[in-house]
Structure formats: C-alpha cells, structure tokens
Amino acid sequence: MIPSTFTYEQPADVSTALEIMSRAAPDPQEADGAVTVLAGGQSLVPLLRFRLAAPDVVVDLGGCAELQGIRDMGDHLWIGAMTTHHDVIRDPLVAEHCGLLAQATRTVADPAVRHRGTIGGSLAHADPAGDLPAVALTLNAEMIIDGPDGQREVPAGEFFLDYLTSALEPDELLTGIRIPKWPGWTFHYEKFNRTAQAWALVGVAAAVQRVHGDLAEVRVGLTNMGATPVRARGVEQAARGIPAQRRAVTEASRQASSGTEPPSDTHAQSDYRRHLAQVLTGRAISRAAGL
Numbered sequence: 001m002i003p004s005t006f007t008y009e010q011p012a013d014v015s016t017a018l019e020i021m022s023r024a025a026p027d028p029q030e031a032d033g034a035v036t037v038l039a040g041g042q043s044l045v046p047l048l049r050f051r052l053a054a055p056d057v058v059v060d061l062g063g064c065a066e067l068q069g070i071r072d073m074g075d076h077l078w079i080g081a082m083t084t085h086h087d088v089i090r091d092p093l094v095a096e097h098c099g100l101l102a103q104a105t106r107t108v109a110d111p112a113v114r115h116r117g118t119i120g121g122s123l124a125h126a127d128p129a130g131d132l133p134a135v136a137l138t139l140n141a142e143m144i145i146d147g148p149d150g151q152r153e154v155p156a157g158e159f160f161l162d163y164l165t166s167a168l169e170p171d172e173l174l175t176g177i178r179i180p181k182w183p184g185w186t187f188h189y190e191k192f193n194r195t196a197q198a199w200a201l202v203g204v205a206a207a208v209q210r211v212h213g214d215l216a217e218v219r220v221g222l223t224n225m226g227a228t229p230v231r232a233r234g235v236e237q238a239a240r241g242i243p244a245q246r247r248a249v250t251e252a253s254r255q256a257s258s259g260t261e262p263p264s265d266t267h268a269q270s271d272y273r274r275h276l277a278q279v280l281t282g283r284a285i286s287r288a289a290g291l
C-alpha cells in the first residue's frame with residue numbers, strides 16, 4: 001500500500017524538530033495526529049503504508065546527530081534516543097554496565113531491523129510485546145523528554161500508560177534514556193517465541209543481587225503480559241532473601257502471573273501466557289543468579 005500524502009521534514013537538531021512539531025501540533029479534537037516523528041521506521045512505516053497512521057507532517061530524526069550515542073555519566077549511562085539496536089548491542093559501555101539491555105536487544109527481530117530500529121523508537125512505540133520496555137522497567141530507566149516547555153524526566157514505571165500509549169505528548173520528543181548502573185547485580189533476559197527472530201509470546205527480564213548463598217533482592221519485568229510491560233511484584237517479594245537454589249526460585253516464580261492481564265491472540269491464549277510467565281521467570285532468575 002502507498003501512504004497518504006504528507007510533508008517530509010528532516011531537521012538537523014532537536015530545537016528545529018520541536019519548532020516544526022509545535023507548528024504542526026494536532027488539533028486535540030482530531031483522532032489522527034497532524035505530526036508524527038520518524039526514527040528507524042520499522043514500526044511506523046508499516047503503519048503509514050497500511051494507512052493506520054495518516055499524519056500531515058512526518059519529522060525524520062535521522063539528521064539529529066545529538067540524539068545518537070552512548071555516554072558514561074558516572075552512576076548511569078545516557079543513551080541517545082536515535083541509537084540503533086545494532087549500536088547498543090556492540091557498545092562496550094552497555095556490555096560493561098547494562099548487560100541486560102544488550103542481551104534483550106540481541107533478541108529483537110533480525111539484523112536488518114536491528115540496523116534501522118532505535119532504542120527510542122522501541123520505547124516511544126510502547127508495544128507491550130516489545131522486548132525493551134520490560135527491560136527499561138526492570139532497570140529503573142528514566143526517559144528524557146524534550147518539548148516546547150523544556151525538558152522533563154519520566155521514570156519507566158510512569159512512561160508506559162496503555163497499549164501503544166506512552167506519556168509523550170504529541171509535541172514532545174524522547175531524546176534520551178538514562179539507565180542506572182547496577183553494580184553487584186547480575187541479569188538475564190528470557191524470551192519465548194515460536195520461531196527465531198520473532199516477537200515474544202512472553203519475555204522475562206530478571207535482575208538479581210546475590211549475597212553469599214541468598215538472593216538479597218530480585219527485580220522482574222514481564223513482556224507481553226498486559227497492555228503495558230509490568231513488574232512481577234509478587235515474585236520480587238516472594239524471592240527476597242530466599243536461598244540461591246533452584247527449588248526456592250521455582251516456588252517464588254509461581255507468583256509471576258499474579259496481577260497480570262495477558263492477551264489471548266492467534267499466537268497464544270492468556271492461560272498459556274500465564275503458564276509461560278511462571279516457567280520463564282524461574283529460568284530467568286536462575287540464570288541471572290548463575291544457578
């Protein structure tokens with residue numbers, strides 16, 4: 001299909017992008033936004049081609065060099081929103097301080113998608129089946145958002161509002177992601193898909209702080225278990241202070257689906273997703289803890 005007609009803009013910096021977006025800001029009465037941002041285009045271009053999105057203006061962020069790159073900021077990493085999945089995977093800072101992100105990003109789609117798709121696009125798209133939102137939640141990432149009134153920071157826990165809906169306003173840009181370093185923690189991302197390089201039926205991001213023979217703290221984020229990524233708080237509570245043993249982890253992981261509302265679709269029924277969440281959580285925590 002051919003997209004409907006739009007004006008294509010390619011600003012060279014964020015302030016010009018924001019100016020264009022404010023000028024074209026949507027009428028709140030209209031269902032379709034008047035302006036849409038283009039990052040890697042891996043999710044947006046199909047929407048345009050199927051005319052599920054029909055913006056008047058498309059603002060391509062590809063020319064904004066300031067949105068690319070990864071920097072060590074002391075106690076956290078700053079990752080520019082336009083950094084591609086490919087670059088995240090290869091970055092030594094991410095490997096050293098944020099292995100969970102590298103591991104989960106490696107499971108995203110195929111090399112072609114990973115060369116174009118960006119971390120900012122994946123988070124802004126807010127697809128609960130995407131792998132990175134659950135990782136952002138688990139690692140307490142903060143979204144750096146620029147808009148006409150300046151900059152604000154939104155914790156991942158408040159960023160994902162609903163299915164494909166984030167806290168971004170139509171005239172705002174996600175410019176960067178701040179990811180704390182977690183010294184002394186170990187991680188694992190466990191993804192279940194029917195075919196290689198496909199979306200997750202369910203995914204589990206686990207972070208573990210092991211002290212002597214116990215799991216002192218555990219954090220778990222779930223992919224595709226509701227309209228947004230969710231923390232498995234029941235497991236986190238049940239696993240706090242347990243011995244680092246598989247049997248104890250399996251027992252705590254039974255809480256994985258409590259409070260979730262997984263979808264039923266052509267790939268899996270919600271009951272099956274609940275079962276998967278328990279099994280995968282056990283595996284993710286065990287692998288993160290080196291069991």
Ligand SMILES: Cc1cc2nc3c(=O)[nH]c(=O)nc-3n(C[C@H](O)[C@H](O)[C@H](O)COP(=O)(O)OP(=O)(O)OC[C@H]3O[C@@H](n4cnc5c(N)ncnc54)[C@H](O)[C@@H]3O)c2cc1C
Pocket residue numbers: 036037038039040041042043044045061081082107108109110113116117118119120121122124125129130131132168172173174175197198199200
């Ligand atoms: C075949 C295929 C398989 C895939 N499999 C997976 C998978 O297994 N796991 C997974 O997690 N993802 C998967 N994806 C999605 C992929 O990760 C995309 O890269 C991602 O969803 C969108 O990133 P993008 O940079 O292409 O964003 P775009 O497609 O350009 O944008 C997506 C949305 O976010 C908005 N947006 C983008 N950047 C910003 C910004 N900086 N500020 C504000 N709004 C912004 C856009 O306006 C648009 O609404 C797959 C995609 C394809 C095509």
